[in-house]
Amino acid sequence: xxxxxGIFSYRLVQHEDYxxxxxxxxxxxxxxxxxxxxxxxxxxxxxxxGELPFxxxxxxxxxxxxLRPKKLEILQINVGYMCNQVCEHCHVDAxxxxxxxxxxxxxxxxxxxxxxxxxxxxxxxxxxxxxxxxFRWFVEEAAKAGIKDFIVRSNLTIIRANKKYYxxxxxxxxxxxxxxxxxPHYTRGKTDxxxxxxxxxxxIKALQELNAVGYGLPNSALRLDLVYNPSGAFLPxxxxxxxxxxKKALKEDFDIVFHNLFAITNLPIARFxxxxxxxxNYEDYMYALVEAYNPAAVENVMCTNTIxxxxxxxxxxxxxxxxLGLKVASKVKHIKDYNEELLSNRDIIIxxxxxxxxxxxxxxxxxxxx
Amino acid sequence: MANSYYxxxxxxxxxxxxxxxxxxxxxxxxxxxxxxxxxxxxAREKSLIALAVSHVVKCPYCIDAYTKDGLQKGITKExxxxxxxxxxxxxxxxxxxxxxxxxxxxxxLSM
Numbered sequence: 001x002x003x004x005x006g007i008f009s010y011r012l013v014q015h016e017d018y019x020x021x022x023x024x025x026x027x028x029x030x031x032x033x034x035x036x037x038x039x040x041x042x043x044x045x046x047x048x049x050g051e052l053p054f055x056x057x058x059x060x061x062x063x064x065x066x067l068r069p070k071k072l073e074i075l076q077i078n079v080g081y082m083c084n085q086v087c088e089h090c091h092v093d094a095x096x097x098x099x100x101x102x103x104x105x106x107x108x109x110x111x112x113x114x115x116x117x118x119x120x121x122x123x124x125x126x127x128x129x130x131x132x133x134x135f136r137w138f139v140e141e142a143a144k145a146g147i148k149d150f151i152v153r154s155n156l157t158i159i160r161a162n163k164k165y166y167x168x169x170x171x172x173x174x175x176x177x178x179x180x181x182x183x184p185h186y187t188r189g190k191t192d193x194x195x196x197x198x199x200x201x202x203x204i205k206a207l208q209e210l211n212a213v214g215y216g217l218p219n220s221a222l223r224l225d226l227v228y229n230p231s232g233a234f235l236p237x238x239x240x241x242x243x244x245x246x247k248k249a250l251k252e253d254f255d256i257v258f259h260n261l262f263a264i265t266n267l268p269i270a271r272f273x274x275x276x277x278x279x280x281n282y283e284d285y286m287y288a289l290v291e292a293y294n295p296a297a298v299e300n301v302m303c304t305n306t307i308x309x310x311x312x313x314x315x316x317x318x319x320x321x322x323x324l325g326l327k328v329a330s331k332v333k334h335i336k337d338y339n340e341e342l343l344s345n346r347d348i349i350i351x352x353x354x355x356x357x358x359x360x361x362x363x364x365x366x367x368x369x370x
Numbered sequence: 371m372a373n374s375y376y377x378x379x380x381x382x383x384x385x386x387x388x389x390x391x392x393x394x395x396x397x398x399x400x401x402x403x404x405x406x407x408x409x410x411x412x413a414r415e416k417s418l419i420a421l422a423v424s425h426v427v428k429c430p431y432c433i434d435a436y437t438k439d440g441l442q443k444g445i446t447k448e449x450x451x452x453x454x455x456x457x458x459x460x461x462x463x464x465x466x467x468x469x470x471x472x473x474x475x476x477x478x479l480s481m
Contacts, residue, residue, distance in 0.1 A: 185444060187446070228444075230441065230442070232441060234438050234441045234442050235442055236442065237442040237443040237444060238413070238443075241408075241412075241413065241414070241443070242443075242444055245414075245444055246444075284382070287382050291382070
């Protein structure tokens with residue numbers, strides 16, 4: 001569907017009609033819902049035969065193995081896998097049928113960490129983080145900790161999904177939240193009309209509402225950044241050029257402004273891996289990632305400055321390792337035992353999915369790194 | 371040997387042509403890379419030109435490569451198809467303009 005339908009492969013799921021929705025891999029009992037099955041694939045095939053080099057060997061050649069963390073800058077907290085969308089590329093395998101939601105108890109443990117961390121950025125993600133019933137309480141409490149950059153990754157359509165979310169732009173503004181939203185593409189007038197009242201229209205409306213309260217305006221302190229990631233088996237283009245195209249089209253067609261565009265590479269795990277295999281693109285995609293390997297990007301991969309925390313409080317090197325079930329290689333593995341000094345003294349766990357973060361200009365939750 | 375003249379997996383081996391002629395191969399890829407850089411024409415515009423030409427020269431490798439390149443650059447399928455038509459129109463025009471030669475010859479030979 002992604003390929004046939006083109007740029008917009010997002011499927012919007014209404015809360016009320018789960019039946020019509022695409023289900024998560026987990027709900028479909030797909031074997032890829034098992035993270036070790038995914039690791040078998042990433043370690044096998046063209047890597048096991050030596051056709052392509054292991055990531056370990058590539059970074060060993062530049063003296064970066066084992067990969068070690070630098071100063072912790074970003075705490076990324078995944079408050080749950082529930083989402084109103086079921087995006088085909090989703091590495092979280094999020095969806096309305098996912099019930100993994102962070103409890104207030106775990107949130108309290110996170111708050112203790114947020115109040116004491118040396119990190120300057122707090123990054124809330126999901127699923128749709130707003131769907132966690134304690135989301136607003138958590139944001140209010142976390143905002144009090146006075147962390148410098150407080151990010152919420154919002155999928156935009158959630159703001160229009162239900163009346164109870166309509167005031168989110170005001171809520172974000174009140175707590176000086178930095179909004180980072182996924183926006184798979186801009187489309188011009190004609191295409192948009194054919195698609196009707198889908199994800200695109202809802203996203204456009206949400207962006208206009210964010211603009212209306214001051215988000216994304218030039219020189220505004222209310223930061224609004226967009227995330228672009230390819231809807232298919234190809235790598236993102238040049239981030240600057242894409243940003244230019246997005247800005248021009250969104251301004252001309254919808255009078256929307258935003259600050260920066262982050263071009264993010266899809267990593268071959270979860271639903272995106274399932275898509276790559278089903279569409280017979282897996283090998284070509286891995287070739288493309290390995291060919292685009294950029295040693296300069298290794299230096300700043302996000303796992304070197306980020307800790308990822310799952311809905312149930314476990315600690316990971318990144319959101320991707322979280323989805324693969326690869327907990328940090330440290331004595332400290334859970335938020336309840338959090339110790340920044342101990343954590344900073346660990347080896348980062350890698351596999352072949354890591355090529356996704358070192359391709360071209362590199363890729364991270366903050367866009368390119370090289 | 372493969373039993374087909376074209377194998378899509380050969381595209382990713384393209385770089386290997388340098389192994390049998392280092393100097394010429396390298397010169398070609400340097401030139402190629404330079405041509406598609408941002409210049410008086412944007413990299414995006416050049417990608418669409420390359421896609422149109424790929425169809426005119428009927429190179430399956432090039433079509434695969436520049437469809438993917440277009441997707442990476444955020445080029446829409448409508449833009450891609452218009453580029454292909456631009457190439458096709460020139461190609462059919464090149465055929466049809468020879469119709470004038472046919473008409474000239476016909477007239478010359480006819481009483």
